[in-house]
Amino acid sequence: MHEVGIAQAALDQALEQAQRAGAVRIHRIVLRVGTLSGVEPTALEFAMQTLLPGSIADGAGLEIEPVPALARCRSCSHEYSPSDGLLFECPHCGALASTVLRGRELELARLEIS
Numbered sequence: 369m370h371e372v373g374i375a376q377a378a379l380d381q382a383l384e385q386a387q388r389a390g391a392v393r394i395h396r397i398v399l400r401v402g403t404l405s406g407v408e409p410t411a412l413e414f415a416m417q418t419l420l421p422g423s424i425a426d427g428a429g430l431e432i433e434p435v436p437a438l439a440r441c442r443s444c445s446h447e448y449s450p451s452d453g454l455l456f457e458c459p460h461c462g463a464l465a466s467t468v469l470r471g472r473e474l475e476l477a478r479l480e481i482s
């Protein structure tokens with residue numbers, strides 16, 4: 369389950385930011401997870417929960433904001449929501465070359481600290 373590694377990295381980042389801000393407590397951690405990031409939000413949340421005790425984020429609320437995928441076709445510039453997979457077919461012209469604009473995010477969105 370690679371979510372554990374991701375959760376650890378996200379928590380480390382949160383702790384570092386909190387420390388830099390001089391916080392003694394983290395109350396809420398909000399993560400932004402793209403639907404194409406390959407991360408299962410429930411698994412990530414569960415992994416985070418198991419890592420919080422013992423840190424200043426113990427008991428913090430966790431929130432995961434899903435980011436819907438958005439791609440733009442390189443042939444006709446049509447923007448659409450791709451479904452899961454490695455190849456996205458443009459629903460407008462059928463081209464297989466698209467740029468993913470959104471959906472691969474995996475980042476710390478917000479922290480509530482004191």
Ligand SMILES: [Zn+2]
Pocket residue numbers: 441442443444445446458459460461462463
């Ligand atoms: Zn197209």
